[in-house]
Amino acid sequence: MNLTEKARLKAVLAKEKTDRPPVICSGGMMSAATTAVLSDFTNNFHNDPVIMAQVAERIRLNTGFENLGVPFCMTVEAEVFGSTVDLGDAGVEPCITEYGAGELAAITDRPLPDPLTAGRSPVILAAIRELSARNQDIPIIGNITGPISLTTSIIDPLRFFRLMRKAPAEVSATLDYVTNYLVTFAQAQIAAGADVIAIADPTATGEILGNVNFQRFVTPMLLRLVREIKNAGAGVIVHICGDATVLLDSLRELNGAVLSFDSIVNLPKAKVVLEDIPVMGNINTQMLHTGEPQRISSHVENLLTQGIDIIAPACGISLATPQINLRALTTVVKRFGR
Known part of the structure; x- marks a missing residue:
């Protein structure tokens, strides 16, 4: 079986047999x-x-990961909703410096942004078009921020979590509203x-939310x-940070997605609970x-x-991570089964 990188990943997403597992670093939160x-x-x-497309191609060349993924941060959508972002530099990741709203109503009362024109969303779309035009056999992974993490990047997280109790x-x-944008942004990608x-x-961890709140607020979105x-027409990967063991019953409902887990999760045990749902991970990023x-x-x-x-990788990668370590990860996978 001689599969291209794209065919191999698509086969796993479709729950079909492959010659070996793919080895990827999706971009977004999990960027190399x-x-x-x-x-x-x-x-x-x-x-x-x-430049974004060129960086994505250089990442694959330097590390051996079998995909191209953009963007390289989790600030694109929050900026669209009014949050202020410092884009950083080669040694500092982009970060939110000021929240875009003080109240939930300030989020939902705005017209829904258009990903074709709003903020840096068009940059991501143009980079994907660049990559798609010249990489036919390599899977291109677009990234979106999950609803809880996006909302807590627009409004102060502590206030948001208090409102989960006081104004569910x-x-x-609000989560439904931001999910509307995420749907259109994903479709555009x-x-x-x-x-x-x-x-x-x-942010939607078992430690923070617990299974009851996760099932109520996160699972429907x-x-x-x-x-x-x-x-x-695309495949889906869902990544949840932290100890997602208490969330496995809820995550089983996401039967159309690959589920990605943090290093604290025992993947073989999670795989048993999740039955035929493909699992991804979870190399400790430290x-x-x-x-x-x-x-x-x-x-x-x-x-x-x-x-x-x-x-x-199990989560976000430090900017200081040595290339030799990432190459060690990918080399072992590519030799597997030979």
């Missing part, structure tokens, strides 16, 4: 745009689509050429996103940052022998 890569470019890698109906309405959409919701993305290549290789080998469907 490290300082070692970014320092070779101007500081326009977050707002120039041509208003919270649900697919129309531009994205093969897969990765949804990262790092993720179900809608998964359904709309699949209807638009180990990728500071560990020895041999230790990384051994950890990857363990995941491979335990039948993990897609090998990937």
Whole structure:
């Protein structure tokens, strides 16, 4: 079986047999745009689509990951909703410096943004078109921020979590509203050429929300996103940070997506609970940052022998992560089964 990188990933998404697991780093929250890569470019890698596409291609070349993923941050959608963003540089990641709203009503009372024109959304779409035009056999992964993480990037998180108790109906309405934008943004990325959409919701952890709140506030939004993305013709990856073990029953409902987990989760045990849902992960990113290549290789080998469907970092990668460590990760996977 001699599969292209795109065919291999699509096969896993379709729950079909492959020669080996893909090894990817999706972009967005889970980006391998490290300082070692970014320092070779101007500081326009977050707002120039041509440079963004070039960075994505350099990441794949330097690390061996089997995909192209944009953007390289989780601030695009929050900026669209009025939050102020510092784009950083080759050594500092983009971050929110001022929230775009003080009340939930200030979010929902605005006209719904258009991803074709709002903020940096058109930059992401243009970068995807650039990548799609010249990479036929490599999967292109577009990224969106999950509803909880997006809303807590627009309004102060502590206020938001208090409102989950005091005004749950208003919270649900706000999450539904921002999900409307995420649906249209994901659809626009697919129309531009994205093969897969990765949804990262790092704030929607089991530790923060618990299963009851996750089921009430998060599951309906993720179900809608998964359904709309699949209807638009793309695959879906959903990443939840932290110890998602208490959320597995809720996550089982997302049967149309690959589920990506943090390093704290025992992936083989999660795989048993999730039955035939493909799982992805979960190489500890601290180990990728500071560990020895041999230790990384051994950890990857363990995941491979335990039948993990897609090998990937467990969470966001430090900008200071050495390229040799990322290459150690991908090399072991590509040799598996030979």
